[in-house]
Amino acid sequence: MTDTQFDVVVIGGGSTGTAVARDCAMRGLRTLLLERDDIASATVGTCAGMISSGLKYSDEPDIMAMCSKEVVHFSHIARHIISKNPIIAPLLDLSDAASDSSYVDSYSAHAEERAVPSMLFLTPEASREIEPMLHPDVIASVYYEEFFIDPFRLCMLQALDAIKHGAKIRTYCEVIDFAINHNKELEGVVFYNRVSGCTEKVRTKFVINATGPWAHKVASAAGEKLDIRLNKGAHVILDRRVVNVGVTVKAIDGRWVYLFPHENTTLLGTTALDTWEDPDSLVASFDEIEYLLQSIETVLPSIREARIIRTMEGVRPLVPEWKKPEGMVTRGYQVIDHGANDGTKGLISFTGGKLVMCRHMAETVTDIVCKKLGKTATCTTHERPLPGNEVDIDIVGLSREYGIALHALERMRARRGADMMKVLELTREHPEWKTTVCTCEPVIEAEVRYTIREEYPQTLNDLRRRLRLGTGPCQGTSCTYKAAAILCEELNLGGDDFLVDILDFRAERWKGIRQSLRGEQLAQDELTQGMYACVGNLDQSDVDYDVKPWEEGC
Amino acid sequence: MNLKADLLVIGGGMAGLVAGTVASESGLTTLLLRKGQSATANSSGAIDVIGYVPDVLEPFSSPEEGLLAIVALYPLHPYAIVGYGDDVTSEETSAAIIGRVREAIMWLKEHLGGTIASVTGEFDTNMHLITIIGTTKPTCLAQMTMCPGDLEDREDSVLLFAGITGCSEFNPSAAAKTYIEDRMALDGPPHKVGHCMFQVTPFGKSFNISSIEIARHLDREGSIEALAEQLKVQVKRIGATHVALPPVLGIRNAIANKSKLEKLIGATVFELLGFPPSVPGLRLQQALEGVFIKAGGKMLVGHEAISHVRTKQRVAAVIARGPLREIRVDAKAIILATGKYIGGGIAGDEKGLRETVFDIMTVTDDYHSSRDIVPSRSTNRLSINPTGQPIQACGVGIDSQFRPVREDGLEWAENLFAAGAVLAGYNYSVEKSGLGVALTSGYSAAKNAIDFLREVKQVE
Numbered sequence A: 001m002t003d004t005q006f007d008v009v010v011i012g013g014g015s016t017g018t019a020v021a022r023d024c025a026m027r028g029l030r031t032l033l034l035e036r037d038d039i040a041s042a043t044v045g046t047c048a049g050m051i052s053s054g055l056k057y058s059d060e061p062d063i064m065a066m067c068s069k070e071v072v073h074f075s076h077i078a079r080h081i082i083s084k085n086p087i088i089a090p091l092l093d094l095s096d097a098a099s100d101s102s103y104v105d106s107y108s109a110h111a112e113e114r115a116v117p118s119m120l121f122l123t124p125e126a127s128r129e130i131e132p133m134l135h136p137d138v139i140a141s142v143y144y145e146e147f148f149i150d151p152f153r154l155c156m157l158q159a160l161d162a163i164k165h166g167a168k169i170r171t172y173c174e175v176i177d178f179a180i181n182h183n184k185e186l187e188g189v190v191f192y193n194r195v196s197g198c199t200e201k202v203r204t205k206f207v208i209n210a211t212g213p214w215a216h217k218v219a220s221a222a223g224e225k226l227d228i229r230l231n232k233g234a235h236v237i238l239d240r241r242v243v244n245v246g247v248t249v250k251a252i253d254g255r256w257v258y259l260f261p262h263e264n265t266t267l268l269g270t271t272a273l274d275t276w277e278d279p280d281s282l283v284a285s286f287d288e289i290e291y292l293l294q295s296i297e298t299v300l301p302s303i304r305e306a307r308i309i310r311t312m313e314g315v316r317p318l319v320p321e322w323k324k325p326e327g328m329v330t331r332g333y334q335v336i337d338h339g340a341n342d343g344t345k346g347l348i349s350f351t352g353g354k355l356v357m358c359r360h361m362a363e364t365v366t367d368i369v370c371k372k373l374g375k376t377a378t379c380t381t382h383e384r385p386l387p388g389n390e391v392d393i394d395i396v397g398l399s400r401e402y403g404i405a406l407h408a409l410e411r412m413r414a415r416r417g418a419d420m421m422k423v424l425e426l427t428r429e430h431p432e433w434k435t436t437v438c439t440c441e442p443v444i445e446a447e448v449r450y451t452i453r454e455e456y457p458q459t460l461n462d463l464r465r466r467l468r469l470g471t472g473p474c475q476g477t478s479c480t481y482k483a484a485a486i487l488c489e490e491l492n493l494g495g496d497d498f499l500v501d502i503l504d505f506r507a508e509r510w511k512g513i514r515q516s517l518r519g520e521q522l523a524q525d526e527l528t529q530g531m532y533a534c535v536g537n538l539d540q541s542d543v544d545y546d547v548k549p550w551e552e553g554c
Numbered sequence B: 001m002n003l004k005a006d007l008l009v010i011g012g013g014m015a016g017l018v019a020g021t022v023a024s025e026s027g028l029t030t031l032l033l034r035k036g037q038s039a040t041a042n043s044s045g046a047i048d049v050i051g052y053v054p055d056v057l058e059p060f061s062s063p064e065e066g067l068l069a070i071v072a073l074y075p076l077h078p079y080a081i082v083g084y085g086d087d088v089t090s091e092e093t094s095a096a097i098i099g100r101v102r103e104a105i106m107w108l109k110e111h112l113g114g115t116i117a118s119v120t121g122e123f124d125t126n127m128h129l130i131t132i133i134g135t136t137k138p139t140c141l142a143q144m145t146m147c148p149g150d151l152e153d154r155e156d157s158v159l160l161f162a163g164i165t166g167c168s169e170f171n172p173s174a175a176a177k178t179y180i181e182d183r184m185a186l187d188g189p190p191h192k193v194g195h196c197m198f199q200v201t202p203f204g205k206s207f208n209i210s211s212i213e214i215a216r217h218l219d220r221e222g223s224i225e226a227l228a229e230q231l232k233v234q235v236k237r238i239g240a241t242h243v244a245l246p247p248v249l250g251i252r253n254a255i256a257n258k259s260k261l262e263k264l265i266g267a268t269v270f271e272l273l274g275f276p277p278s279v280p281g282l283r284l285q286q287a288l289e290g291v292f293i294k295a296g297g298k299m300l301v302g303h304e305a306i307s308h309v310r311t312k313q314r315v316a317a318v319i320a321r322g323p324l325r326e327i328r329v330d331a332k333a334i335i336l337a338t339g340k341y342i343g344g345g346i347a348g349d350e351k352g353l354r355e356t357v358f359d360i361m362t363v364t365d366d367y368h369s370s371r372d373i374v375p376s377r378s379t380n381r382l383s384i385n386p387t388g389q390p391i392q393a394c395g396v397g398i399d400s401q402f403r404p405v406r407e408d409g410l411e412w413a414e415n416l417f418a419a420g421a422v423l424a425g426y427n428y429s430v431e432k433s434g435l436g437v438a439l440t441s442g443y444s445a446a447k448n449a450i451d452f453l454r455e456v457k458q459v460e
Helices: A015-026 A061-077 A094-098 A102-109 A124-130 A151-164 A212-220 A286-297 A355-373 A395-402 A406-429 A445-454 A460-467 A480-490 A495-515 A520-535 B014-025 B063-073 B090-112 B172-186 B211-218 B223-238 B254-265 B279-294 B434-459
Strands: A008-011 A031-034 A082-091 A120-122 A140-149 A168-170 A173-180 A186-193 A199-204 A207-209 A229-238 A246-250 A256-262 A265-269 A308-318 A333-337 A347-352 A436-438 B002-010 B030-034 B127-130 B136-139 B158-164 B192-198 B242-245 B268-271 B298-301 B304-311 B314-321 B326-336 B346-349 B352-355 B416-418
Touching: A008 A015, A008 A199, A015 A031, A015 A151, A015 A207, A015 A355, A031 A151, A031 A173, A061 A140, A061 A355, A082 A124, A082 A256, A120 A124, A124 A140, A140 A151, A151 A168, A151 A355, A151 A460, A173 A199, A207 A212, A212 A308, A212 A347, A229 A286, A246 A286, A256 A286, A265 A286, A286 A308, A308 A347, A308 A495, A308 A520, A333 A355, A347 A355, A395 A406, A406 A445, A436 A445, A436 A480, A445 A460, A445 A480, A460 A480, A460 A495, A480 A495, A480 A520, A480 B172, A495 A520, A495 B172, A520 B346, B002 B014, B002 B434, B014 B030, B014 B090, B014 B279, B014 B326, B014 B434, B030 B326, B063 B090, B090 B279, B090 B434, B158 B172, B158 B223, B172 B192, B192 B223, B211 B223, B211 B254, B211 B279, B223 B254, B254 B268, B279 B298, B326 B434, B416 B434
Parallel strands: A008 A031, A008 A207, A031 A168, A082 A246, A207 A347, B002 B030, B002 B326, B030 B298, B158 B192, B158 B242, B242 B268, B326 B416
Antiparallel strands: A082 A140, A120 A140, A173 A186, A186 A199, A229 A265, A229 A308, A246 A256, A256 A265, A333 A347, B127 B136, B304 B314, B314 B326, B346 B352
16 A cells, blocks of 8 residues: 555545544544645634534524534543633613523523533623623623634644544645546545645545535536535634623624634624635625624624724535525535435535534544445544643643743643643753743744644744734734744745745735724734834845735735 | 923924924924834834835935935925925925935934944945845945944855844844845855854843843943853854844943954944844934933923814914823924824724824825725735835825825914824835934924924014
């Protein structure tokens, strides 16, 4: 057997693709994952990271039950990247409460297994004690608890775990063709390596198409028609945790929107609009930003005083149900076995699904592949921990021992759990690597170097996804050049590559900053321009910079 | 509390301090209000006049060449406005502009002489200084400590980039790679560069060391000798003729430190252009404050102008809020030098931009009102590009006397002048013109204010 033959090739390095690769590898299949960009670089990278109990889908009880079960699994296998998300839904008039109260019972039915209280009603006083910014006219609120998972780390840890079990993960490899024999059986996959510029081919009889909003495009490369409903959603991101707990409210059109304190920032989301645009060039619109701000303003009147640092826009790959508003479309997922419908044998695609279901989706599809391959191995992805989940870490003791700020260690622990010891180990020989590179998050140099060595980033943006580097209030203004220099050293890049990495990173940050540019962020932009254009003279640089999809046109 | 002054300057960066000094030296009682740290203190500390015009990729070889292009292409640029006046005919405009900028540059060089930010360079040429990321940029004046001497002139020069362990603000290996690739493309010396790390441990720290801490440490007796011991070995190792350091040579003693270090290691030492927090920016700020105080000016730090009292055509007084009190300053003339977004002179939300002290109409770079613009729509898709972000060229529009104007084009008040980044019509990041415009407009606004007060006095 060579490196060019696999039992299964997974396309897509999002939450589903990495979960499938992990499950396949753990069941002993020779597995290859091909990702066009980087792990978690598209849909999952633009979500809020909530692993929802399915509260919004109370008319789909099976899905609610499955969501709840999956939350329990995650809290066993990935507790280091999970945090509690307490939420209040303030009510301004009685109609808010009366309209649909079935969700209270269906939520509470599964509360016990997730170790959260049943849904509670709070008095106005109790509501304002929890969240003093609430509108004075609030008559009551509903309190419940959900969970967050770090979506970037989830994908990364699933990928690393897959590698540990023998899978190969190739980023920056875009599938362009399939080898299909005259019996309509899949024989191989052809992909373009975007780093080397070469086209490569591997042999396989099974391909799992986990490419989210690109699923229909990938399927069409095999001559298959795949129906999908694409629906875009925007988030507005504030510079710090401006609320104590999550706040949800009904928007002008009756949809629920939310404001969640999240990592070191606050997320305001989301919109839901059907879209036919290219997901690569989509950005949040003025209307989407206003829709979100005006909605949350009804219960948090001072929200516009907060500093907006950026926006992000993602695309949901929904199950193709027509003549229904987005909120009525099933949140379940479909597994399309193209061969079973007289199409290409061996090609299986996903539509629909949610972040919280990614492990479940992987289990379903891996069961199918195993059955076809005659393998009997059963799924263990819900039992075996993801890397770093093994033991508890005493960051207070470590802070004393290593002389590193507690906050920095707390953030590191939230990214990699017990594996943070490997990062700290590096500082024994290099105490200078305790230096903070990104001060907003914060991230120390040892973790940057460890990540470059162990988590295969190719660019500064890849480092951001692995470390949350450059995601805080300054949006990388003060760490872009520092981190680029370390990347340049570790990967032995040339001077031009160093500058290109800086420009790439600024381009990606600007994509999100630009749409909501206002307030204090104008000063931040003046500083960024002052550093990279005025002093660094990079606006005049003649390096080979590739214009990004969202930068094309005028 | 009430205070009185002939001239009130609002803002304490380059524009405000230059304006205040010029006014004080002419005999006016001058009071300057400063809210917080200025953008000048965060600058690289080199004084750019003009390096490029937007969209053109070739740098100007001299400020004069650049100014001629500005006059031809951007008649509403603050540099162009210094050439307009009642007594200047249109043929003379270019000569008047060049003359005024040259005069301001000479004035600054002379005033910074002997200070901790003493500068070198000539109005007749742009030099190309190396930055901490290894790129180069055109600038007119550099602090003495930033001068690379004959680095790019002698064939046998060898440059050593030296960084400090535990200080993330400068990575010498990345800078060395960028710079040597640039020199190889231009086929000019130095043909050899190297890089090394050395240790400075202010307060015994071995990590998270900032450039400001290092500079303070190097101000202390004996620290340069310790540094020289380490650098000497590295200089010898690669045969370096020049050593590039991040901008950390000291705050008070940087110039003396440079010559001491050069003597001890036998190579030319210079500071690279750096990012904030900036030691040379801080030196420039402190030196300018010293010059202003020496000229007799008075400075109130931590005071923010919040409102004003108006009588018909003039601003009679400005109310400022300090940490403990509100004060009223009655002034005969006022210079608004509050900066742009960093300085706080201009602010914006999703509805538009506003000037923060007097609520004067803001305009775009082509003098259309920017009161109602959505900031994101005055931007370019590309983050870092030679056209720049148009939003960064917004500010207040001015008449030929540097007085902010209303919608009808007439002055907002007879006795209110403006200077520096609060002005519209230029984008300093792409032009490389920030401190040069601040200097020239501060200088010109003060001259105009002085003339105005003289006329008022004659009338009265």
